[in-house]
Amino acid sequence: MGSHCESSVKIPPIKFTKLFINGNFVDSISGKTFDTIDPRTGEVITKVSLGDREDVDLAVRAARHAFDYGPWPRMSGSERGRMMMKLADLIEENVEEIAALDAVNGGKLFTLCKAVDIPVAARTLRYYAGAADKIHGTVLKMSKGLQGYTLREPIGVVGSIIPWNFPTTMFFMKAAPALATGCTLVVKPAEQTPLSALYYAHLAKLAGIPDGVLNVVNGFGETAGAAIGAHMDIDKVTFTGSTEVGRKIMAAAAASNLKPVSLELGGKSPLLIFDDADIDQAADIAFRGMFYNKGEICVASSRVYVQEGIYEKLVKKLVEKAKATVVGDPFDPQVNQGPQTDKKQFEKILSYIERGKREGATLLTGGKQVGQKGYYIEPTIFTDVNEDMIITKEEIFGPVMSLMKFKTMEEAIKRANTTTYGLASGIITKNLNVANTVSRSIRAGVVWINCYTAFDVDCPYGGYKMSGFGRDFGLEALNQYLQIKSVVTPIHDSPWH
Numbered sequence: 001m002g003s004h005c006e007s008s009v010k011i012p013p014i015k016f017t018k019l020f021i022n023g024n025f026v027d028s029i030s031g032k033t034f035d036t037i038d039p040r041t042g043e044v045i046t047k048v049s050l051g052d053r054e055d056v057d058l059a060v061r062a063a064r065h066a067f068d069y070g071p072w073p074r075m076s077g078s079e080r081g082r083m084m085m086k087l088a089d090l091i092e093e094n095v096e097e098i099a100a101l102d103a104v105n106g107g108k109l110f111t112l113c114k115a116v117d118i119p120v121a122a123r124t125l126r127y128y129a130g131a132a133d134k135i136h137g138t139v140l141k142m143s144k145g146l147q148g149y150t151l152r153e154p155i156g157v158v159g160s161i162i163p164w165n166f167p168t169t170m171f172f173m174k175a176a177p178a179l180a181t182g183c184t185l186v187v188k189p190a191e192q193t194p195l196s197a198l199y200y201a202h203l204a205k206l207a208g209i210p211d212g213v214l215n216v217v218n219g220f221g222e223t224a225g226a227a228i229g230a231h232m233d234i235d236k237v238t239f240t241g242s243t244e245v246g247r248k249i250m251a252a253a254a255a256s257n258l259k260p261v262s263l264e265l266g267g268k269s270p271l272l273i274f275d276d277a278d279i280d281q282a283a284d285i286a287f288r289g290m291f292y293n294k295g296e297i298c299v300a301s302s303r304v305y306v307q308e309g310i311y312e313k314l315v316k317k318l319v320e321k322a323k324a325t326v327v328g329d330p331f332d333p334q335v336n337q338g339p340q341t342d343k344k345q346f347e348k349i350l351s352y353i354e355r356g357k358r359e360g361a362t363l364l365t366g367g368k369q370v371g372q373k374g375y376y377i378e379p380t381i382f383t384d385v386n387e388d389m390i391i392t393k394e395e396i397f398g399p400v401m402s403l404m405k406f407k408t409m410e411e412a413i414k415r416a417n418t419t420t421y422g423l424a425s426g427i428i429t430k431n432l433n434v435a436n437t438v439s440r441s442i443r444a445g446v447v448w449i450n451c452y453t454a455f456d457v458d459c460p461y462g463g464y465k466m467s468g469f470g471r472d473f474g475l476e477a478l479n480q481y482l483q484i485k486s487v488v489t490p491i492h493d494s495p496w497h
Helices: 053-068 077-093 095-106 110-131 167-181 195-206 221-230 243-255 279-295 308-324 343-358 409-416 432-441 475-481
Strands: 019-021 024-026 033-038 043-049 146-154 157-161 184-188 214-216 236-240 261-264 270-273 303-307 362-365 380-383 400-406 424-428 446-449 482-490
Touching (some): 019 053, 033 095, 053 184, 053 214, 053 221, 077 095, 077 110, 077 167, 077 195, 095 195, 110 475, 157 167, 157 221, 167 184, 167 195, 184 221, 195 214, 221 243, 243 261, 270 279, 279 308, 279 400, 279 424, 303 308, 303 409, 308 380, 343 362, 400 409, 424 432, 432 446, 475 482
Parallel strands (some): 157 184, 157 236, 236 261, 270 303, 270 424, 303 400
Antiparallel strands (some): 019 024, 019 214, 146 482
16 A cells, blocks of 8 residues: 655645635634634644634525525526526636645645546536426316416525535535526535635636625534524525434424424445456445545445455455555555545544454455655555444545455345435346346335446436435425425316316
């Protein structure tokens, strides 16, 4: 396992560090700031304004005014779509700078941010921009003497609380469909990764999106995040993050104005590899499914079930891949895995690795910190694992894979479903009947067959069970930000019914 630390990419100067409220960058009311950290070194990148309840109030007031009286929900869908297209163009024009912000702030690979995360944000905006003028209700075939139709109306002010693992993707996964419907937003980026969100606020203004429509309040979950969850004038909250915080948001929504919530929460996703799988392809899919983005991905294939006929061969391949992984500076194009996002997450992952060893799992490879500074961890693989172990039950959110062996399809299905989560799953087989049966039997929101992390903006994404509810991506996502209103009128003397 090598490590690289030199980097040829120059980190751009950080231009935006304040809160963005009602079309302007402003200091927080308290004047307080907090440090945003470079996970490569643990050192401070810059200070960012610290938003709190009062700042959320100001942002909500701006969003409410923009929704109740401003042009955004009143303009045609095609006009909204045109501004969203303009924002997508601006993102692509600034791809290098934004990719550098996510890389330095979140420890994400610069080349992947540039090739995937930032272009996907632009694509997401264009997809929903195209949907903005195609949101319509239905004409109802009501009983005699009545004419009815439905309207799909924007829900109003949306509070969006996003995580730190995919700061850009998550920003637009929520903001793009909400904007398309005519809603206004207050976005709270994760405190670990606020920098790209502020840059997007700046670009939205340049794209002509009216003041108050898109507001960004940096701050901590227990203050700014809690204020969004409990706010009496927010009409909808959408959240991606941990199940533990998701519960708090739901409770706050229930205790305040009973606002609807959408939650995309944790996962402990199973990947089932059958004997007929191509070993090299299976090893590649399993490895990338777990270690993509240093394991900080809610759909990570952290429970890998391998049929006994190919188990030994596959384990050998996975260990080889882990040992060949280059861990180091995410700006170095030779590097495969950057640092974990922050110190807290880094320490949590290492404590889970120790827990796995104590529980009797066999550590095949990895398990240690890489280097003396920064939050780097070796790709880690455990075997001799069972469903009763904490490392199999709880989401680790780091580069830690658990490998297990199974005999029959029925056993694999049963064990795959032995979890409180239900976000994603994968199947690797050449047998169509196995693929069909297993995909219908696993209780999860996404099933990938002979692939993994195959996301697309047209493919709805969300969980079963304690992985939450509601769907991001796809046309389905628009429903999160729309109300259905039925309008009924009497029809007198109609010649037909």
